[in-house]
Amino acid sequence: MHRHGMVFEELAIEVMAELPTDEARREVLELIELVGADPWAWPDVRDPGSVEEIREAFGARCWFQYTPHNGAIEVREIGWAD
Structure with a gap:
């Protein structure tokens, strides 16, 4: 799935x-x-020694992991707390 400047992994x-x-x-x-x-x-x-940059962002009831790529982000995983 693509949104402007965003790419979503299958799990996301x-x-x-x-x-x-x-x-x-x-x-x-x-x-x-x-x-x-x-x-x-x-x-x-990211884990020590990993070359792939992984960042996390948190909202009120959600969070996600992503990788920045030249002006875009790749959303890797999304979580939700009820």
Whole structure:
């Protein structure tokens, strides 16, 4: 799945489809858009020695992991807390 400046991994697409409400999907997408505006403002959580940059962002009830790529972000995983 592609949105402007965003690429979603298969697992992230599955989680988005399983979110409980439209409001939940909206909250996740708003956080993703916020991160897309400044992807390096969020913490790098990659394992020591890993060359692939992985960052995490947290909202009120959601979080996601992503990798910044030349002005875009690749959404790797999404989580939701009820």
